[in-house]
Amino acid sequence: xxxxxxxxxxxxxxxxxxxxxxxxxxxxxxxxxxxxxxxxxxxxxxxxxxxxxxxxxxxxxxxxxxxxxxxxxxxxxxxxxxxxxxxxxxxxxxxxxxxxxxxxxxxxxxxxxxxxxxxxxxxxxxxxxxxxxxxxxxxxxxxxxxxxxxxxxxxxxxxxxxxxxxxxxxxxxxxxxxxxxxxxxx
Amino acid sequence: xxxxxxxxxxxxxxxxxxxxxxxxxxxxxxxxxxxxxxxxxxxxxxxxxxxxxxxxxxxxxxxxxxxxxxxxxxxxxxxxxxxxxxxxxxxxxxxxxxxxxxxxxxxxxxxxxxxxxxxxxxxxxxxxxxxxxxxxxxxxxxxxxxxxxxxxxxxxxxxxxxxxxxxxxxxxxxxxxxxxxxxxxx
DNA sequence: GTCTATATTCCGATAGAC
DNA sequence: GTCTATCGGAATATAGAC
Numbered sequence: 523x524x525x526x527x528x529x530x531x532x533x534x535x536x537x538x539x540x541x542x543x544x545x546x547x548x549x550x551x552x553x554x555x556x557x558x559x560x561x562x563x564x565x566x567x568x569x570x571x572x573x574x575x576x577x578x579x580x581x582x583x584x585x586x587x588x589x590x591x592x593x594x595x596x597x598x599x600x601x602x603x604x605x606x607x608x609x610x611x612x613x614x615x616x617x618x619x620x621x622x623x624x625x626x627x628x629x630x631x632x633x634x635x636x637x638x639x640x641x642x643x644x645x646x647x648x649x650x651x652x653x654x655x656x657x658x659x660x661x662x663x664x665x666x667x668x669x670x671x672x673x674x675x676x677x678x679x680x681x682x683x684x685x686x687x688x689x690x691x692x693x694x695x696x697x698x699x700x701x702x703x704x705x706x707x708x
Numbered sequence: 709x710x711x712x713x714x715x716x717x718x719x720x721x722x723x724x725x726x727x728x729x730x731x732x733x734x735x736x737x738x739x740x741x742x743x744x745x746x747x748x749x750x751x752x753x754x755x756x757x758x759x760x761x762x763x764x765x766x767x768x769x770x771x772x773x774x775x776x777x778x779x780x781x782x783x784x785x786x787x788x789x790x791x792x793x794x795x796x797x798x799x800x801x802x803x804x805x806x807x808x809x810x811x812x813x814x815x816x817x818x819x820x821x822x823x824x825x826x827x828x829x830x831x832x833x834x835x836x837x838x839x840x841x842x843x844x845x846x847x848x849x850x851x852x853x854x855x856x857x858x859x860x861x862x863x864x865x866x867x868x869x870x871x872x873x874x875x876x877x878x879x880x881x882x883x884x885x886x887x888x889x890x891x892x893x894x
Numbered sequence: 895g896t897c898t899a900t901a902t903t904c905c906g907a908t909a910g911a912c
Numbered sequence: 913g914t915c916t917a918t919c920g921g922a923a924t925a926t927a928g929a930c
Contacts, residue, residue: 525895543729544813546923560896562925615809622868623801623809627730633872640872663891664884671873671881675865676858682808683861686819686826695857698850705849711913732905746914748907 526564528554534575538614542572542624569629572621576632579617580639587646595654599703602647603696606677610692613685618643619678644670660703673699712750714740720761724800728758728810755815758807762818765803766825773832781840785889788833789882792863796878799871804829805864830856846889859885 523531529550536545547558547568565571586605590598609616621628621636647670654660662669676695684691709717715736722731733744733754751757772791776784795802807814807822833856840846848855862881870877 540813541727541729541810543727544810547925548922556895557897558924559898559926563895566925568924613812619805619865619868620809622871623806624727624730625871626799627726637872640869644873664888668880668884671866671869671877672862672884675862675869675881677865678868679805679861679863679865680857682805682864683826683857685808685811686823687830687857691857694854695861698854698858702850733907734905742913743915744906745908745916749913752907754906 525554525556525560529561529564529571530574530578533571534578534617535612535614537572537575537620538609538617539612541620542568542628569631572628572632573635575617576621576635576639580642583639583643583646595650595657595659596700596704598650599647599654599700602650603677603700606681607692607696609681610684610689613689615681615685616678619682644674647674654703661706662703711740711742711746715747715750715757716760716764719757720764720803721798721800723758723761723806724795724803725798727806728754728814755817758814758818759821761803762807762821762825766828769825769829769832781836781843781845782886782890784836785833785840785886788836789863789886792867793878793882795867796870796875799875801867801871802864805868830860833860840889847892848889 532550532553533545536549547561550561551558561571565574582605586601590601593601606616618636618640621632622640625633625636644667648667651660651662651666651669651673655662655666664672676699680692680695718736718739719731722735733747736747737744747757751760768791772787776787779787792802804822804826807818808826811819811822830853834853837846837848837852837855837859841848841852850858862885866878866881
């Protein structure tokens with residue numbers, strides 16, 4: 523892996539662990555074993571770094587989306603949950619939660635990049651739910667977009683809250699969402 | 709309102725708007741019209757300030773809890789939601805979400821104060837749901853504590869996500885949670 | 895592409911006068 | 913209780929050598 527990718531991966535980790543405002547170019551440089559000036563060569567500003575991290579996650583979501591395009595809705599939703607499971611394993615929150623809490627303290631250019639990605643995720647989950655309902659594998663009464671918001675905020679929120687209530691709560695929430703979706707209601 | 713309370717209220721606002729790592733003593737001093745040294749007189753360290761903010765919210769929850777102790781479960785849950793509605797109106801996230809995303813970058817003393825408050829909120833909401841189910845006004849199949857986690861993460865998460873998807877999504881989520889809780893399932 | 899060196903600004907915190 | 917003054921450190925960023 524080249525230096526640029528090493529920086530990017532580490533910056534991503536630090537954003538998810540500590541938050542965008544809580545790490546410095548020195549933190550990156552020290553861990554990697556280079557100098558801060560070298561980081562500025564690859565990413566002129568910290569904003570550039572944040573935007574690259576957002577694009578990294580956007581590409582990750584796109585990849586899963588394509589990979590599961592022909593699978594059944596349950597497999598798609600589980601693939602979506604698995605993205606969050608990976609973060610939970612390392613005590614990280616998700617990039618949407620991390621950047622949204624800092625949104626009004628960071629460069630507006632970051633918000634401009636984040637917005638379409640978040641909206642894209644919402645559309646994707648909404649489509650999964652619609653398809654699941656049409657095929658009779660998911661059961662819910664709310665509007666699909668609203669149900670998608672409920673599920674996304676469950677995932678985003680439990681990654682944050684389970685830092686205090688305990689890691690097992692992540693799987694508890696995940697399993698409960700799936701169980702409720704599969705259960706027919708009167 | 710005395711200076712100490714003015715500082716506290718502004719620090720709270722900044723934590724909910726920008727995050728703990730994104731505001732400085734100078735930001736507080738400049739807005740209030742005093743010097744940073746005066747803030748240190750009231751709150752020796754920034755950690756002290758965060759802890760005071762946590763206690764402020766803990767007291768707020770306790771007050772609502774007591775005020776609605778003899779009301780019906782629906783009124784209690786709506787009172788719980790109203791706490792978040794106030795934040796939404798000003799584009800703020802909740803203190804739990806703000807501090808949890810920064811948890812691994814701040815003084816452990818802050819985490820020590822935050823933990824019992826978060827656990828207390830979880831217990832409170834769990835009890836509201838249990839009472840509602842017992843009295844036949846709420847219907848859900850998950851364990852009460854798990855359902856409480858789902859609802860709390862919905863509230864915490866939508867305050868963050870609606871910064872991007874739009875403020876109306878907060879009420880959409882709030883209303884849908886209530887509707888689903890009131891609906892009998894097969 | 896990485897380095898040294900440095901400019902500039904900002905931050906949390908403290909000492910001591912008033 | 914608030915101020916001036918300042919310390920020590922850390923931050924983002926840039927210039928220029930190698």
